[in-house]
Amino acid sequence: MKFSIEVDMPDRWVPQFLGMLAYMHRLGGVGSSRLLTFYSDGDGDFRPKFEWDKDLPVEINGMLDANGNRTYDAG
Numbered sequence: 001m002k003f004s005i006e007v008d009m010p011d012r013w014v015p016q017f018l019g020m021l022a023y024m025h026r027l028g029g030v031g032s033s034r035l036l037t038f039y040s041d042g043d044g045d046f047r048p049k050f051e052w053d054k055d056l057p058v059e060i061n062g063m064l065d066a067n068g069n070r071t072y073d074a075g
Contacts, residue, residue, distance in 0.1 A: 003056055009048040017048075035071070 009017065020038050027034055040046055062070035 003053060006051040007048060008050075010045050013046055013048070 007017075016038070020036055023034075023036060060072065062072040064070055
């Protein structure tokens with residue numbers, strides 16, 4: 001499935017966000033699995049806004065650990 005997401009976020013977070021996506025791309029290309037962490041600084045200035053087509057599959061909540069961190073894995 002190919003789809004688009006529109007993102008609005010502060011300039012200083014864009015390189016980190018793109019770096020995470022590039023690493024995901026690289027891992028997929030070489031067939032490697034890793035846990036990625038992106039610090040979502042809701043108390044700070046991150047506060048991104050995302051928009052996508054409402055006809056996409058319903059998002060999931062992921063697995064919640066004891067510290068309130070979530071892991072998303074399709075399999």
